[in-house]
Amino acid sequence: MMKSDGGDIFLSVRNLTVEYVTKQETVQAVNSVSFDLHKGKTLGLVGETGAGKTTIAGAILGVLPVPPAVTRGGEILLDGEDLMRLDEATMCKVRGKRVTVIFQDPMTALNPVMTIGRQIAEVIELHDAVSRKEARVRAERMLEMVGIPAARYDEYPNQFSGGMRQRVVIAVALACNPELLLADEPTTALDVTIQAQVLDLIRELNSAKKTSMILITHDMGVVMEMCDDVAVIYAGEIIETGTLENIFEHPAHPYTIGLFGSIPKINGDSERLSPIAGLPPNPADLPKGCKFHPRCPQAAEACKSGEIPVREISAGHFCKCRGKAGEA
Numbered sequence: 001m002m003k004s005d006g007g008d009i010f011l012s013v014r015n016l017t018v019e020y021v022t023k024q025e026t027v028q029a030v031n032s033v034s035f036d037l038h039k040g041k042t043l044g045l046v047g048e049t050g051a052g053k054t055t056i057a058g059a060i061l062g063v064l065p066v067p068p069a070v071t072r073g074g075e076i077l078l079d080g081e082d083l084m085r086l087d088e089a090t091m092c093k094v095r096g097k098r099v100t101v102i103f104q105d106p107m108t109a110l111n112p113v114m115t116i117g118r119q120i121a122e123v124i125e126l127h128d129a130v131s132r133k134e135a136r137v138r139a140e141r142m143l144e145m146v147g148i149p150a151a152r153y154d155e156y157p158n159q160f161s162g163g164m165r166q167r168v169v170i171a172v173a174l175a176c177n178p179e180l181l182l183a184d185e186p187t188t189a190l191d192v193t194i195q196a197q198v199l200d201l202i203r204e205l206n207s208a209k210k211t212s213m214i215l216i217t218h219d220m221g222v223v224m225e226m227c228d229d230v231a232v233i234y235a236g237e238i239i240e241t242g243t244l245e246n247i248f249e250h251p252a253h254p255y256t257i258g259l260f261g262s263i264p265k266i267n268g269d270s271e272r273l274s275p276i277a278g279l280p281p282n283p284a285d286l287p288k289g290c291k292f293h294p295r296c297p298q299a300a301e302a303c304k305s306g307e308i309p310v311r312e313i314s315a316g317h318f319c320k321c322r323g324k325a326g327e328a
Ligand SMILES: Nc1ncnc2c1ncn2[C@@H]1O[C@H](COP(=O)(O)OP(=O)(O)O)[C@@H](O)[C@H]1O
Pocket: 020, 027, 029, 047, 048, 049, 050, 051, 052, 053, 054, 055, 056, 065, 068, 283
């Protein structure tokens, strides 16, 4: 499903299914999600709050809270190796070294009682066999790469602004030259004016180091600026994937088309142009058939039951829709 052909696939997520199970309910957070990320490319994972984006990132990193998270199946192939089959000790070496993450809120990602320089140096020492002195030199270099003077090495997170803290988090995430960076809404908590700077920084560092990235966002404007490929997620399912051009020039799924209505305008007026009516479904009680059908302006009888097929509407552009959108 939704397997893009050819190219240099670095990460391949296949049929990933994750639930959160409590006494009260079972939340179907991620439902048979498959997508591929090509080496050195940035894939945008786009969808509304609650769609399952952070759960996918947590599954890739192997940090889902268990319980309540239950992984029902799937594969997460990093360069052909299934991360879900690794034991915790091996996964620990993958995390922070081969795969790293930038979360939304820089304050929760940083230790408030450790200097920012030390937080970077510690990751370097943990993963690369270097002396404390060498780690400091490398950490200072990382600070300068993210635009923070090395002289601020011995300062604490509370001495920095939000945007500067997120730069520190980026330095931590990129300190060991990860092959895969997961950026989970990395600028959502920041000032609008700082957002663009931080995104530029991530893009520059990634292209310098040829890092592959999954950029999680609900902001289509960010996707347009940053991504090579896009996967649109709704109610725990990927409903459309393709190149940036496929998704922006020829969006096919009614949900994707609706998302375009929420691109912030250049003048800062983020009023929606064509809001999608209704709310996402309760993931503890998902609708049958297409999970978008209760909100879909084009829903037909056939959309209300059964498995919705994924169709390749042009080379590498996939859409999970029974309607006109899914037709070639
Ligand atoms: N620890 C948890 N326990 C129970 N439900 C959770 C937990 N974490 C996330 N969920 C639920 O799983 C669904 C997907 O959440 P999440 O992956 O955080 O979505 P997103 O990142 O797209 O906003 C949501 O319905 C959310 O409420």
